[in-house]
Amino acid sequence: MADVEVTSFGFGHGPQPTAHVVLDLRQHFRDPHVDPALRTLTVANRAVRRAVLRTSGIRPLLRATVAQVTAFREGPSGEAVKVAVGCVGGRHRSATVAHCLARRLRRRGLAVDLRHRDADRPVIQR
Known part of the structure; x- marks a missing residue:
C-alpha cells in the first residue's frame, strides 16, 4: 500500500481527481x-522537465508540498495522502511537478504511487 498517491492531470480533460492536496498550476x-x-512533448522528455523546473517558484512549491504531505502523514488516519497536480493539458507543468514530487517523497522513504492521468492525451488547442 502506498503512503502517498500523486496524480497529474489536465483540467481541460475533465474534473480534478479527489485529493487531500490540490495544486493548480x-x-x-x-x-x-x-x-x-515543446507543445507536443510530455514529461517523458527532458526538455519539458527542464523548462518547468526552471520556472520561478516551482522549486519552492515542491519544497512546500513535501512539507504539506509530511504534515498530513503525521495525522492519525493512516490512509494514503492523495495529491492532485493540475495544469491545462496535463502534459508539461502538472506532470513534471508530480514526477519531481514523487521523487522527493520517495527519497524520504515514503511509498509513492505516481499516475499521469492525461499526459498521453491529445494536445489541447488554444
Missing part, C-alpha cells in the same frame, strides 16, 4: 505549451 506558472518545440 494554470495561472501562476509559465506554460511550456507556448513554445512550439
